[in-house]
Amino acid sequence: MNTRHTLSALAVAVFAMATSLPAQEAGFHSAPASAAATANPHTTPDDVKAGQGVYQQRCAMCHGATAQGAGNIPALASGPAQSAKPGEIMWYITQGDLSNGMPSWASLPEEQRWQVVSYIKSLGSGGAAAPTAAPAASSTNTGAGGRGVQSSELTAKPFDAPAPTPPFTDFRYEKPGQTRKVTVADLPKPYATESAGNGPKIIPRPEGAWPKVPEGFKVNIYAEGFDTPRMIRTAPNGDAFFVENVTGEIHILRGLTADGKAQTHSVFAKGLNRPFGIAFYPQGPNPQWVYIGNLDSVVRFPYKNGDLVATGASEHIADIPGGKGHITRDVRFSLDGKKMFVSVGSGSNVDDPDTSPAEKNRADVLEFNPDGSGMRVYAYGIRNCVGEAIHPKTGELWCSVNERDALGDNLVPDYITHVQEGGFYGWPWWYMGDHQDPRHAGKHPELKDKAIVPDVLLNPHNASLGILFYEGKQFPAEYQGELFAAEHGSWNRSARVGYELIRVPMLPTGRAKGEYQDFMTGFVLPSGDVWGRPVAVATATDGSLLVTDDAGKLVWRISYTGK
Template sequence: MRKKICSVVVSTAFLVAAAGAQAEPVLQGKDAYGDWRTDKPGTVRLIRPQDLVKPGATPSAALSAPVVPRPAEAALQVPAGFKVELFADGLRGPRIVRVAPNGDVFVAETRTGDIRVLRAGEGGKAATNEVFAAGLKRPFGIAFFPSGDNPQWVYVANTDSVVRFPYQAGDLKARGKPETIVASLPADGGHSTRDIVFTPDDKRMLISVGSVSNVAEGMGNPPGGLDAWSRTQPLGAAWASETERAAVLAFTPDGKERKIYATGIRNCVGLAIQPQTGLPWCSTNERDGLGDDLVPDYVTSVKEGAFYGWPWFYIGGHEDPRHAGARPDLKDKVTIPDVLVQPHSASLGMTFYQGTQFPAAYHGDAFAAEHGSWNRSKRTGYKVIRIRMKDGKPTGEYEDFVTGFVVSDAEVWGRPVGVAVAKDGSLLVSEDANGTIWRVTHP
């Protein structure tokens, strides 16, 4: 294990190592890249499009992440002044976490097909643990509708559909069988997660759908030819098995008026609405196979009608060599993401901080969970990062916030997936390797 850093804060669960209080310099260019051994809370990174290496600068590596039971001496690290303690354990692969207006914590156990409800008791740890709904098909996204303190429905995004349950504040069990709102989402293999958010005016429902493939291998030509296709489809839309994939879809809350909202986003795993602007944001897994330091994952605002490059380009006009010359018409139409994250980090769930418990500097910032790499020779990710904002706009910088899930070069005990702000302003972090949720507080 890594040595603990700086002072130790006593927790009822694990002892927590806190990062140093002094501001760290911003690591840029090649210095912004690292691996789990150099991660520590407070480390700030800035990766820019001009910093990218050429494809194939290093071989494409395969380094799996064997999961071991959580070691007794395991300690999560957080910035100075924060502490982290166990909120819940014994869960079955908890993934996305969403907090109901009354404070109940809804958790998607994707592999088992369950939505679970946790309720905090004395000391902040989960004291109530109930299965809200079972028998779903790889559920992931959860949303409450309409907005406000008294939602009437809980929406769940399955891998192939969207369903909803009638809801009243405090329900621990679903009131009857689910009502199907969207009967068919693309679901034939590939990325299975579907997140869901509603726009602030409650008029639109957005659903993220990842690609089938890494980089649309063998997609071929669209029906009727590229020119005809491009005239009738959204900018950068894919076809064949990738139809309506690598995209964010839009519907009315009743599942009608189906449209493609944005394209070229390989795997938008986590969706969130930025409170200051009302814009949807997306935490994205980019493509593999181009070496250790390509292609950056990213966290970005998602503009309606925008094209983010996949599969032909990445991070602006950088052409993927596996599609060289295929779509020159799109090169100057690629929207560059707001915040680039170290390649292969596997950025998953995200949220914006609107609580009052953390220092004022955190208000309006975003957090994202990095599930961890497999396509990199030196392990990276396996942490929670803070996305820095200034006056509601991203600076491009991100900061290590929770680290310590890796045991060694060969083993990990935790893989972060979901992040959510609890009613009391603490930050909840799920990891699906050992089935735990952690609570970060600022006493």
């Protein structure tokens, strides 16, 4: 097919444009050569064991129980930490990188720092076995319905901290139907509180624990037993496509049994690179392709209604910046089908793109023609637009954005906003309009008045991911055209927040009112342990909502019963 040749030629042109970056920087986080040359004096099996203890106590809350990383917190069991020299890691953890949210560990005894380096190295391929997950994961399974759990988890000491100052909140106060409104007038000064390292301890859902939704709604499990289900979108025929982000697969759930479950589950495609975004094209009842946003490319598969397995190989459409940091790439088409919007989050927390070539074309929404040609930056300074949506009436692009870390509990609000063409949303020099990021004091004064204040400010560190405009017919009329957003939940906040699905009320103009409501909550136990993390939301053909959860490794279904 000769169009394919044309397409790949165009794609090469875009690639050249998008990735004309200088060679990688020399050492691991610019560690000096002397650091690289220093050998680790603590490498016995006992040291590795001691290092595991240090890791679980000091590092797991951010880097994860299995050092798998999360958001812009890098994995340590894989990636650059595994190719770095032990001395370089030692140097780096001793310095830390405060402005990017990595504490300095100079206060730990040197021996312990070396031991944790030994432990990290043992996690790489060829090293010792992977560490065991968080202790609670070993709880016994009692089968049907409940995932058995030690009773200690439900009776564990409740998380204790002073109540939050409204409008800021935390998991203890989240409740379906509760309205919240955060404005720029509410923002504290940077560093008003310390930067927290408080990643969730994920446990299996305890017996009796269940998501809470407003009266009249009901939640059931649509399908379960997955690995890392993330973006979910329904095809025109009603099949629900979702990505398995880590195994690199696209799955399909179809149909509805009498008890609200999927009838079939199939694997549409495999072998993708951290897939996230899903978009059917052309829009309307008869798509010909399904586009997928990989970490570093957009590809498309031939698709017609009813296909359960891809009928052909994927076609490469465009290269996009990959590399470290935020890894989700969403893909949406304009209503007229002429443009494709691809969101690419930043590589770092707040590195300056002026001096960090790795940030080129990141923290942006990129625009392409549907064949991958014509790339340009559509909007910039958007730190990490994880979820995109097109308003069904106005055609405006909307983004759900994760804002920056390490400025304290109540900065910087995550947000949901319509995105202006050419718009600048502040990152990394400004935030929420004319607030300068203290880590970039004095820079880019000319952008101060250009930085847009987003439409809906959320609680800081909510981790707002997938969004959807509700067009189903099942929910009460007041929900028509309203926006739902999946809030994955915080790590950089001393009291957890997020871990919920929210509803964003809209005006008849197609813009947001500016407030939001808790809609599905309850994934955090009183102790602070977490058993569910919403990632994305789609409308099923019957008008119910499907919500992926990558902690529960399943898909929830929310239906309206009116009772």
